[in-house]
Amino acid sequence: MVAIVPRLRINSPRLKTDFDALAEIGATQSGGVTRVALSNEDLEARAWFANRIEDAGFFVRDDEVGNLSGVLPSKQPNARTLLLGGHLDTVPNGGRFDGSVGVLAGLECLRTISEAGISLPCHLEVISFTDEEGWWQSFFGSLGMTGTLQPHHINDVQQDNAAFRAALYRAGIRVSEVGRAKRDMNDLLGYLELHIEQSKRLEQANIDVGVVTGVVGRSTYVYTFFGEGTSAATTQAPDRRDALQGAAMFITQMYALIADEYPDGIVNCGNIEVQPGTFNVVPAEAKLRIECRHQDSDILNEIESRLIRMAQDIALMYHLSVHVEQMYKRQVAIMDEGILRLIETVCDDEQLTHQRMVSYAGHDAQILSPFLPTAMIFIPSKDGISHNPKEETDWEDVENGANVLLQTILRMAEHA
Numbered sequence: 001m002v003a004i005v006p007r008l009r010i011n012s013p014r015l016k017t018d019f020d021a022l023a024e025i026g027a028t029q030s031g032g033v034t035r036v037a038l039s040n041e042d043l044e045a046r047a048w049f050a051n052r053i054e055d056a057g058f059f060v061r062d063d064e065v066g067n068l069s070g071v072l073p074s075k076q077p078n079a080r081t082l083l084l085g086g087h088l089d090t091v092p093n094g095g096r097f098d099g100s101v102g103v104l105a106g107l108e109c110l111r112t113i114s115e116a117g118i119s120l121p122c123h124l125e126v127i128s129f130t131d132e133e134g135w136w137q138s139f140f141g142s143l144g145m146t147g148t149l150q151p152h153h154i155n156d157v158q159q160d161n162a163a164f165r166a167a168l169y170r171a172g173i174r175v176s177e178v179g180r181a182k183r184d185m186n187d188l189l190g191y192l193e194l195h196i197e198q199s200k201r202l203e204q205a206n207i208d209v210g211v212v213t214g215v216v217g218r219s220t221y222v223y224t225f226f227g228e229g230t231s232a233a234t235t236q237a238p239d240r241r242d243a244l245q246g247a248a249m250f251i252t253q254m255y256a257l258i259a260d261e262y263p264d265g266i267v268n269c270g271n272i273e274v275q276p277g278t279f280n281v282v283p284a285e286a287k288l289r290i291e292c293r294h295q296d297s298d299i300l301n302e303i304e305s306r307l308i309r310m311a312q313d314i315a316l317m318y319h320l321s322v323h324v325e326q327m328y329k330r331q332v333a334i335m336d337e338g339i340l341r342l343i344e345t346v347c348d349d350e351q352l353t354h355q356r357m358v359s360y361a362g363h364d365a366q367i368l369s370p371f372l373p374t375a376m377i378f379i380p381s382k383d384g385i386s387h388n389p390k391e392e393t394d395w396e397d398v399e400n401g402a403n404v405l406l407q408t409i410l411r412m413a414e415h416a
């Protein structure tokens with residue numbers, strides 16, 4: 001007879017208790033959470049998390065960019081560290097699941113492994129990264145940890161620098177010391193992040209787990225069309241040099257191009273500023289804020305250059321000129337194929353359905369992926385709603401995700 005060894009399972013009620021307690025910190029009237037980075041609520045959540053780490057008997061670790069971790073050390077000398085992560089910060093009036101699930105499930109995995117008396121050949125560290133959501137500076141914590149925080153990340157933020165510096169200082173983060181948060185990537189075995197999907201592909205396909213292959217690249221541009229601000233009453237149609245007409249044609253053609261030729265891509269025109277912006281003057285200037293996302297860096301580049309050519313052609317047609325300025329470019333992030341296969345095996349063993357997918361939203365995992373083997377596990381989001389109080393995931397899905405995380409940790413540790 002074969003002895004049946006019960007598979008190790010996380011303690012779901014204990015995880016739920018933590019989840020509910022954390023959701024109280026910064027809770028809003030509408031059932032959401034406001035815990036923007038470095039706010040009182042964020043600092044309260046960190047204090048709470050540090051207590052939970054100590055209550056479980058783990059070490060609290062923090063660094064010079066405010067990342068906060070719980071560590072279950074290995075008894076083996078020269079052990080490397082497997083990082084599990086998420087973020088405690090939220091957008092204003094955001095949801096209870098985004099970020100929190102990764103942190104709390106990570107902590108629960110450490111407790112489960114520790115209680116089972118399992119001795120792993122690697123340290124386990126559950127980390128909450130500072131300002132993932134970018135209230136001040138997106139991915140501040142993971143950029144700091146990877147040593148890729150640039151001076152302009154602190155000095156050129158669009159918000160008030162003084163307020164950012166004050167918030168950092170209040171959280172015990174000294175601008176002069178952030179460089180010391182950089183860790184030696186050779187000490188790290190890998191990074192795993194459990195997160196809600198934030199769109200509805202899993203729900204629609206009735207799939208339990210998303211195995212994230214990468215995070216799309218993203219670029220942002222300001223397109224400015226220049227015409228001539230003449231009298232709207234007396235300038236004949238053929239003589240008008242209307243910057244807004246050109247811009248409007250560009251927006252329409254941009255969406256048509258993506259729909260027809262790049263269905264996996266995303267573009268957005270999020271803002272239009274028109275000068276002089278009044279009833280009786282032909283628009284002299286129309287400034288558009290454009291964003292592009294794609295999972296393939298070559299295709300992303302292609303979309304970007306086709307849009308620029310399109311803007312130039314349209315400008316010619318409307319007797320305008322156009323100036324295009326790239327504001328930001330984030331490269332495509334690729335997750336580790338070996339870990340993806342481990343996660344798929346774990347899902348099969350757990351009898352959970354799974355599907356490979358890209359993430360269109362940004363995550364700390366994309367900052368870490370160039371430096372160490374990285375993977376993300378997605379669980380379904382109801383109606384795909386996120387960054388909203390209505391953000392919801394069935395508790396069973398959270399439990400499944402946490403168990404997949406647990407089993408993935410144990411298998412990665414075998415190769416440590």
Ligand SMILES: [Zn+2]
Pocket residue numbers: 087098099132195363
């Ligand atoms: Zn998140």
